[in-house]
Amino acid sequence: MQEKPALKLNGYLGIIVSLLLIGLAAFLFISTDSVGPALIIPVLLIIAAILILSGITIVQPNEAKVLTLFGTYVGVIREQGLWVAIPLTIKSRVSLRVINFNSEKLKVNDLEGNPIEIAAVVVYKVSDSAKATFDVEDYEEFVQIQSETGIRHIASQYAYDHFEKETDMSLRKNSDEIADFLAQDLQSRLAVAGVDVIEARIMHLAYASEVASAMLQRQQAQAVLSARKVIVDGAVGLVKSAIEQLADEGVVELDDDKKAQMVNNLMVAIVSEKGTQPVINTGSIH
Structure with missing residues (x-):
């Protein structure tokens, strides 16, 4: 799925047109004495007004509305304001704001097999609302699970600290480099959900309680x-x-x-x- 702009019109204009159609239908209904074919036009005008009003949607700043019509993806509205979209479409809201995700403290084994506790903060935002809506079941849950998977993967690739080889990278001494590697790893995992990783940084790092004293x-x-x-x-x-x-x-x-x-x-x-x-x-x- 790829994000594409949806067809839309000014919402205020749509409301005015709908009110005019309803007023014209009311006038025709009142002025018509018979109850036969003459009522078809007012009914059609009211149906047209209802269809226009069904397309009314409000888009907040840093928000997108994903539109589907009878199961078919028709596009996305990103511009803030009041709009008239294609009638009878289902409009799903997707936030484009920056989101912080704080992972739980995960217990993993580092490169040397020592049990450690690690947690990280991931800063991300949705860049493709179509992928976030249709390519994954729940993009927020997807981000959480994949972030914890990426943290476990990075933690197992490096030692907590190097005592013999001071030149080797470690989780404790090379926090900036590890943060860059973590962000790259998470970006590759979350691209399928249309999510951009802004920053990923370790916020908690310690030996597990059973080995903390010895270490x-x-x-x-x-x-x-x-x-x-x-x-x-x-x-x-x-x-x-x-x-x-x-x-x-x-x-x-x-x-x-x-x-x-x-x-x-x-x-x-x-x-x-x-x-x-x-x-x-x-x-x-x-």
Whole structure:
């Protein structure tokens, strides 16, 4: 099905014509004394007025009226106002306004098999009212079911978080990219219903309750290891710089044993979480 404009006329003009036809029929009926064939014309005029009035419809802003005549699709009226459409047509209202859909919290397994809870908000609007009316049973229900299906699909394609491979995409770190992928996936699913996806974004993301505690401990351990690595890398640089500066300026001659002892002392002093107490060598006492 494709949306096409329906034949229509100005509604105010249609009302005026209908009133004139009714008034003319009333005049002819009153002025006619006989009850025979002379009454056919007033009756026909009244039928014509009723047919015109049956086509009267009001279209609100950001709304469309889909018209069917005896089971046949005849077109769509998108322009707001009062219109006269084809008589005896059934007029179905379709909203063209932007709609927000908040999904339920879905429990799915991510790429690594960890159970997570995820929910998203989908912003959409109807772009083809004919498809929304005839190609699916209920386009709003269709959007809800397909949105939840798309969210489950995207959630299973990526890990909640990557602990070993920091360069890989994850649901937590790459929220903007995941939102774009989700919107594209939903658009391909909802195109059959004549719906345009404006935005799709994850609004809730968390580990499932049964693994949340273990994953929190894992995140904390990973953070501690990352911080330790930064400290050790910095300490190695400081120790190397100190030894090279002492050697270049000739402050003290260091053999391999003294260098090893100095490296050990400096590394302990820098890396240790607790404050270290310096030991001052004052030489031997005679």
